[in-house]
């Protein structure tokens with residue numbers, strides 16, 4: 001089916017965050033939740049806890 005709409009580039013809602021690990025300003029493509037640590041893309045893989 002042709003319902004896949006993949007835009008590898010294009011507008012995406014980015015949210016400004018401050019990385020809880022390295023302290024850098026970063027942007028994440030998801031909405032950060034209050035009280036939860038958010039990480040930049042470099043630190044994110046280190047903190048994946050699923």
Ligand SMILES: [Zn+2]
Pocket residue numbers: 019020021022023024039040041042043044
């Ligand atoms: Zn970081």
